[in-house]
Amino acid sequence: MAPVACDVCGVRRAVVLQRHTGRRLCRECFREDIVGRVRREVERWGMIRPGETVLLGLSGGKDSYVLLDALSEIVGPSRLVAVSIVEGIPGYNREGDIEKIRRVAAARGVDVIVTSIREYVGASLYEIYSRARGRGAGHAACTYCGISRRRILALYARLYGAHKVATAHNLDDEAQTAIVNFLRGDWVGMLKTHPLYRSGGEDLVPRIKPLRKVYEWETASYVVLHRYPIQEAECPFINMNPTLRARVRTALRVLEERSPGTLLRMMERLDEELGPLAQAMKPSSLGRCERCGEPTSPKRRLCKLCELLEEAGFQEPIYAIAGRGKRLRLQSPTASPG
Ligand SMILES: [Zn+2]
Ligand SMILES: [Zn+2]
Numbered sequence: 001m002a003p004v005a006c007d008v009c010g011v012r013r014a015v016v017l018q019r020h021t022g023r024r025l026c027r028e029c030f031r032e033d034i035v036g037r038v039r040r041e042v043e044r045w046g047m048i049r050p051g052e053t054v055l056l057g058l059s060g061g062k063d064s065y066v067l068l069d070a071l072s073e074i075v076g077p078s079r080l081v082a083v084s085i086v087e088g089i090p091g092y093n094r095e096g097d098i099e100k101i102r103r104v105a106a107a108r109g110v111d112v113i114v115t116s117i118r119e120y121v122g123a124s125l126y127e128i129y130s131r132a133r134g135r136g137a138g139h140a141a142c143t144y145c146g147i148s149r150r151r152i153l154a155l156y157a158r159l160y161g162a163h164k165v166a167t168a169h170n171l172d173d174e175a176q177t178a179i180v181n182f183l184r185g186d187w188v189g190m191l192k193t194h195p196l197y198r199s200g201g202e203d204l205v206p207r208i209k210p211l212r213k214v215y216e217w218e219t220a221s222y223v224v225l226h227r228y229p230i231q232e233a234e235c236p237f238i239n240m241n242p243t244l245r246a247r248v249r250t251a252l253r254v255l256e257e258r259s260p261g262t263l264l265r266m267m268e269r270l271d272e273e274l275g276p277l278a279q280a281m282k283p284s285s286l287g288r289c290e291r292c293g294e295p296t297s298p299k300r301r302l303c304k305l306c307e308l309l310e311e312a313g314f315q316e317p318i319y320a321i322a323g324r325g326k327r328l329r330l331q332s333p334t335a336s337p338g
Pocket of ligand 2: 303
């Protein structure tokens with residue numbers, strides 16, 4: 001088959017068919033298209049203001065590399081702090097992967113802080129999960145992982161004076177969340193995922209999702225075309241629970257396949273319709289966790305993480321006895337994980 005020229009530059013060879021626009025793009029124009037769309041999304045919602053520092057979670061997954069690339073171009077490497085968290089799952093997220101992450105980030109002038117769930121909690125994710133299961137707690141490993149990671153990113157954001165925490169959720173993730181919230185009748189949850197919603201509490205660093213209009217297949221193609229060293233091992237916990245989200249994911253894939261652009265149109269429409277409501281929504285005032293002092297919903301004694309850990313039999317996580325960060329061994333860029 002003869003090579004096809006890129007629909008944008010008309011010169012270089014097209015390597016990607018972007019089905020939702022019907023265009024064939026070369027590697028360079030595809031990259032420019034993605035970075036441009038991230039930039040527009042960031043500007044549209046005022047996600048990052050001039051001079052702000054952004055902390056980003058760098059897992060070494062495909063989405064995190066695209067986030068790193070786009071943000072180092074949009075805000076500049078000097079305003080980025082990257083944090084990579086070792087979960088502590090046997091056979092996954094090994095030291096070798098961390099070195100690859102460091103190399104890619106260094107090539108963009110970004111330093112990486114490497115830390116672990118063990119450093120923060122006092123036990124690895126695998127240990128927490130195993131102990132919880134032994135005591136009959138029925139949560140998925142992803143619950144412990146997600147909440148711990150979120151807390152660790154927030155901690156480092158405060159330490160480094162970052163104004164925003166950027167996570168690498170893509171369009172597919174966000175569309176799944178919207179449908180799951182809809183199926184549960186949780187319209188407040190839907191509003192809370194809108195970029196104009198501001199969460200409450202002074203020491204909550206706002207979270208932003210710059211990739212929320214970039215398809216998952218696009219980040220996957222991007223890392224292949226740019227030869228990024230993506231983590232080869234898949235998280236062993238990923239297929240363990242056939243959740244509602246997993247079923248929604250499958251259904252949305254079919255819809256997008258039959259009618260490319262479906263997810264993007266849905267999210268654009270939701271953004272428009274829910275924007276004014278999300279903006280008008282008052283952030284709930286927060287209480288304090290009795291054990292660790294972190295913000296928690298009012299009327300709750302413990303924060304979600306302390307509660308989960310208590311169920312799993314951890315009464316004294318390191319972050320709680322450390323008295324708000326003092327005795328935690330906190331990492332600086334280029335330090336090694338413990
Ligand atoms: Zn081109
Ligand atoms: Zn707590």
